Amino acid sequence: MTLRNRFTEMPKGLLAPRRIGGPVPWIIGIMAFLMALAGAAALGLTRAAQGASSGVEQRAVVQVIDADAARRDANAAKALATLRASPAVESATPVADAQLAGELKPWLGDATGLPLPAVIDVVLKPGMAVPRLEPSVRVERQSALLGPLGDFLRTLGLLALAIVLMMALVAVAATVLAARAAFEAQRDTVEVLHLIGATDQQVKGAFQRRVALDALSGGAIGALAGLAVAALIAGRLSALDAGLAGGGLRGLDWLLIVLLPLIGAMMAVVAARRTVAQALEATP
Amino acid sequence: MRVDMEPIVQFDRVGLRYGTQAETLSDIGFALAPGGFYFLTGASGAGKTSLLRLLYLAQRPTRGSLRLFGHDVVAAPRAALPALRRRIGVVFQDFRLIPQLSARDNVALPLRIAGMPEDELAGPVEEMLAWVGLADRAAARPATLSGGEQQRVAIARAVIARPDLLVADEPTGNVDPDMAHRLLHLFESLNRLGTTVLIATHDLHLLGRVPEARMMRLERGRLSDPTGALRHPPIRVGA
Numbered sequence: 001m002t003l004r005n006r007f008t009e010m011p012k013g014l015l016a017p018r019r020i021g022g023p024v025p026w027i028i029g030i031m032a033f034l035m036a037l038a039g040a041a042a043l044g045l046t047r048a049a050q051g052a053s054s055g056v057e058q059r060a061v062v063q064v065i066d067a068d069a070a071r072r073d074a075n076a077a078k079a080l081a082t083l084r085a086s087p088a089v090e091s092a093t094p095v096a097d098a099q100l101a102g103e104l105k106p107w108l109g110d111a112t113g114l115p116l117p118a119v120i121d122v123v124l125k126p127g128m129a130v131p132r133l134e135p136s137v138r139v140e141r142q143s144a145l146l147g148p149l150g151d152f153l154r155t156l157g158l159l160a161l162a163i164v165l166m167m168a169l170v171a172v173a174a175t176v177l178a179a180r181a182a183f184e185a186q187r188d189t190v191e192v193l194h195l196i197g198a199t200d201q202q203v204k205g206a207f208q209r210r211v212a213l214d215a216l217s218g219g220a221i222g223a224l225a226g227l228a229v230a231a232l233i234a235g236r237l238s239a240l241d242a243g244l245a246g247g248g249l250r251g252l253d254w255l256l257i258v259l260l261p262l263i264g265a266m267m268a269v270v271a272a273r274r275t276v277a278q279a280l281e282a283t284p
Numbered sequence: 285m286r287v288d289m290e291p292i293v294q295f296d297r298v299g300l301r302y303g304t305q306a307e308t309l310s311d312i313g314f315a316l317a318p319g320g321f322y323f324l325t326g327a328s329g330a331g332k333t334s335l336l337r338l339l340y341l342a343q344r345p346t347r348g349s350l351r352l353f354g355h356d357v358v359a360a361p362r363a364a365l366p367a368l369r370r371r372i373g374v375v376f377q378d379f380r381l382i383p384q385l386s387a388r389d390n391v392a393l394p395l396r397i398a399g400m401p402e403d404e405l406a407g408p409v410e411e412m413l414a415w416v417g418l419a420d421r422a423a424a425r426p427a428t429l430s431g432g433e434q435q436r437v438a439i440a441r442a443v444i445a446r447p448d449l450l451v452a453d454e455p456t457g458n459v460d461p462d463m464a465h466r467l468l469h470l471f472e473s474l475n476r477l478g479t480t481v482l483i484a485t486h487d488l489h490l491l492g493r494v495p496e497a498r499m500m501r502l503e504r505g506r507l508s509d510p511t512g513a514l515r516h517p518p519i520r521v522g523a
Binding site for chain 2: 188189191192193194195196197198199200202281284
């Protein structure tokens with residue numbers, strides 16, 4: 001039994017061959033693939049930026065540098081007391097000399113005997129600043145160190161998002177051009193349908209079915225291929241155990257990666273319908 | 285039998301111009317009565333096809349008044365035209381079958397467009413295909429049909445919805461005399477059922493086979509009236 005469009009009762013193959021053909025599915029498919037990848041990049045970079053900047057706004061490192069170990073320890077104790085007494089400070093934790101020496105070992109080797117600074121790890125309350133300390137005490141906010149990296153990752157994320165939007169626009173433009181070409185190619189059929197008594201709605205329905213089949217089939221294949229590649233890259237990144245992975249993409253992110261190209265394909269279908277509607281308005 | 289009733293078609297000083305060229309049709313005025321049978325003749329280039337295009341609403345006149353089934357076609361919005369077109373059956377000179385569709389689907393198209401349920405289509409379509417002698421070619425695409433077969437499919441498509449007005453452009457041009465006779469008989473049968481028939485033709489033998497038909501003649505875009513058809517449209521209701 002031939003499938004029918006329940007809205008128009010038009011035969012399925014009215015306007016074009018029934019197999020997937022022509023450039024539209026391929027163009028949409030490639031666009032959807034690239035949109036999925038760009039979307040994954042945008043989301044991944046956003047997560048990495050969040051990971052890089054997560055908590056750093058409230059964290060600071062206080063260093064007491066003095067070659068005289070006794071004076072250094074006395075100043076460090078004084079600074080620690082000042083910090084702990086401050087209402088701006090959530091916690092202040094001195095870093096043990098052994099831990100510091102261990103972290104420096106890859107660069108300095110055995111640090112025994114070196115005049116290492118006394119280091120205090122400080123967590124501030126939200127929106128608070130480090131209290132005033134002795135001028136000889138060095139205070140470094142972690143946001144000053146990692147902030148530019150977070151900004152850079154966010155910029156890359158926005159760029160990837162812009163690429164997603166541009167891909168969607170290209171997909172829409174390609175579909176509009178294809179719809180116009182299809183309309184021109186089918187102009188004789190359209191005129192016959194009109195002369196037999198078809199309404200614009202019926203003709204639009206027949207075109208929309210064809211364009212929707214092309215756009216959604218291409219969009220689905222491209223989205224799934226993009227999803228597979230994004231999953232592969234995410235797997236490789238997590239294997240690197242890189243801090244920049246920011247914990248990786250979450251469940252909703254994966255859904256968005258699939259939906260973005262399909263939304264682009266739907267936009268293309270709507271644009272094609274409008275194109276055909278405008279072309280029909282120009283007929284007698 | 286002649287009855288005074290509103291014409292099904294009314295042309296009044298109609299002109300048609302393509303672009304900036306001289307008028308293809310000038311001052312066309314005539315009326316077709318419901319149930320009438322008409323022939324339109326004229327030399328090639330006289331404007332027959334242009335006149336038919338106005339009749340089946342492929343385009344609108346550039347001046348004058350044209351009424352179809354009591355509706356002013358010149359002023360009607362586009363949305364009103366499909367309903368009028370569904371009352372007109374058209375046999376195009378070049379058939380204009382839809383190449384992607386089988387003969388069966390081409391013939392069924394007017395019924396589908398009119399909204400006939402799918403399970404009610406098969407009967408009338410098969411009957412019509414049998415009538416034009418193409419029952420065994422129902423599944424064939426137009427490209428695989430001969431010129432005469434395509435013409436018969438085009439005629440079947442034009443008449444299957446029992447139109448109020450049948451417009452045929454050289455409908456027997458590609459068929460043998462026997463089939464031409466059968467097709468003319470089909471048109472007469474439709475005419476007896478109340479369909480107004482207008483056939484554009486060069487075939488003078490055809491004119492003689494329908495003695496009660498009236499003839500209009502186009503000459504250089506103007507209409508002449510050798511049999512008085514335009515002054516006194518004949519009516520054949522229930523004859």
